[in-house]
Amino acid sequence: MRYLTAGESHGPQLTAILEGVPAGLTLTEEMINEQLSRRQKGYGRGRRMQIEKDNVQILSGVRHGKTIGSPITLVIENRDFKHWTKIMGAAPLEENEEQEVKRQITRPRPGHADLNGALKYGHRDMRNVLERSSARETTARVAAGAVARIILSQLGIKVAGHVLEIGGIRAENTDYGSIEELQEKTENSPVRCLDETAAEKMMRAIDEAKEQGDSIGGIVEVVVDGMPAGVGSYVHYDRKLDSKLAGAVMSINAFKGVEIGIGFEAAHKPGSQVHDEILWDEEKGYTRGSNNAGGLEGGMSTGMPIVVRGVMKPIPTLYKPLQSVDIDTKEPFKASIERSDSCAVPAASVVAEAVVAWELAAAVLEHFGHDRMDAIKDHVEEYKKYTRNF
Numbered sequence: 255m256r257y258l259t260a261g262e263s264h265g266p267q268l269t270a271i272l273e274g275v276p277a278g279l280t281l282t283e284e285m286i287n288e289q290l291s292r293r294q295k296g297y298g299r300g301r302r303m304q305i306e307k308d309n310v311q312i313l314s315g316v317r318h319g320k321t322i323g324s325p326i327t328l329v330i331e332n333r334d335f336k337h338w339t340k341i342m343g344a345a346p347l348e349e350n351e352e353q354e355v356k357r358q359i360t361r362p363r364p365g366h367a368d369l370n371g372a373l374k375y376g377h378r379d380m381r382n383v384l385e386r387s388s389a390r391e392t393t394a395r396v397a398a399g400a401v402a403r404i405i406l407s408q409l410g411i412k413v414a415g416h417v418l419e420i421g422g423i424r425a426e427n428t429d430y431g432s433i434e435e436l437q438e439k440t441e442n443s444p445v446r447c448l449d450e451t452a453a454e455k456m457m458r459a460i461d462e463a464k465e466q467g468d469s470i471g472g473i474v475e476v477v478v479d480g481m482p483a484g485v486g487s488y489v490h491y492d493r494k495l496d497s498k499l500a501g502a503v504m505s506i507n508a509f510k511g512v513e514i515g516i517g518f519e520a521a522h523k524p525g526s527q528v529h530d531e532i533l534w535d536e537e538k539g540y541t542r543g544s545n546n547a548g549g550l551e552g553g554m555s556t557g558m559p560i561v562v563r564g565v566m567k568p569i570p571t572l573y574k575p576l577q578s579v580d581i582d583t584k585e586p587f588k589a590s591i592e593r594s595d596s597c598a599v600p601a602a603s604v605v606a607e608a609v610v611a612w613e614l615a616a617a618v619l620e621h622f623g624h625d626r627m628d629a630i631k632d633h634v635e636e637y638k639k640y641t642r643n644f
């Protein structure tokens with residue numbers, strides 16, 4: 255299973271083409287919209303999220319609410335485009351429009367893609383860079399991830415995410431019970447955090463950063479339950495499931511670190527306190543005494559919950575901008591200001607769920623087949639019996 259996305263932040267639409275989705279999966283626009291609306295919520299977002307109301311259109315690959323095995327085209331309109339038709343239109347500009355529209359962005363923002371993207375593609379107007387490097391694109395990835403989640407849920411695999419830290423404020427209470435409870439509890443939190451006291455402090459930290467024209471980052475965690483053991487592989491570097499998950503989380507805009515299980519903490523602990531002892535249980539078969547490995551060993555799932563964390567740096571666009579250089583004059587200037595979020599960690603946790611769901615669904619289909627949902631379901635059941643009796 256693979257997908258491509260296209261679309262600029264202020265262009266007419268975002269598009270995702272998903273290839274390899276099995277036939278016979280129940281899929282409606284409402285099911286995808288539910289995930290899109292989760293991504294739009296979250297404390298700390300700027301005014302753009304009030305303009306957009308992300309709604310998907312399914313334009314191919316689905317008939318009468320069921321996938322048919324052909325590529326699925328998903329489209330999400332950018333409502334903001336109507337304010338940007340001249341600036342973002344595909345048609346060449348008329349001569350009389352040039353003056354009006356040609357306000358170029360020439361002062362790159364430290365931390366964003368502006369300068370490197372301009373150098374790479376030779377753009378003197380850095381709008382050509384920021385339009386596609388914008389995390390608006392994550393809307394299309396959440397739409398694709400929504401389809402992956404539905405495949406996984408059909409196979410008894412559930413994905414949920416939450417926020418562990420914002421601006422140095424760490425959630426103390428992270429006990430979530432079941433995946434359903436985690437989802438339910440964080441859905442009502444504006445910062446998607448389980449710990450209500452920490453959540454209040456996080457919101458105040460976001461307010462303060464905003465007042466000061468600054469921005470803050472944080473840490474998100476994705477947890478997955480129900481993954482059968484042995485998905486992924488140890489035999490070749492590009493088949494390792496942990497590396498695919500790390501790559502997917504790292505590919506989210508502004509993510510700068512990924513941990514699997516206890517992650518970086520393993521560096522200061524002896525092996526006896528890190529590795530998860532192997533047990534056998536009449537009902538479950540093989541299980542573990544702990545889950546420090548976050549459900550992954552040797553590039554494969556262990557059957558324990560998968561735990562992936564990602565670190566998001568603070569948003570680069572600052573209302574009190576940092577020093578930069580005008581690429582036309584080479585004079586020092588403050589970086590340009592694009593309307594911006596002050597913290598997008600809660601929203602990014604939904605994106606992290608989506609990209610993790612996609613990688614897991616792709617790996618599951620590689621393992622169990624990918625043509626018909628009913629055959630895949632049977633195969634998973636059979637395999638679970640096999641691993642239990644192994």
Ligand SMILES: Cc1cc2nc3c(=O)[nH]c(=O)nc-3n(C[C@H](O)[C@H](O)[C@H](O)COP(=O)(O)O)c2cc1C
Binds near residue numbers: 388571601602
């Ligand atoms: C959900 C989300 C919203 C974001 N919103 C903004 C924003 O409003 N302004 C901004 O400058 N960066 C924002 N970013 C981060 C930039 O897109 C990101 O820093 C940029 O693409 C450069 O890539 P890099 O940080 O991965 O190196 C956002 C990221 C995410 C995940």
Ligand SMILES: C=C(O[C@@H]1CC(C(=O)O)=C[C@@H](OP(=O)(O)O)[C@H]1O)C(=O)O
Binds near residue numbers: 301303306592
């Ligand atoms: C549009 C989204 O996020 C955008 C991500 C983003 C960036 O630079 O990454 C910059 C901002 O765009 P704008 O200048 O239009 O306000 C955010 O709003 C979104 O998440 O849907």
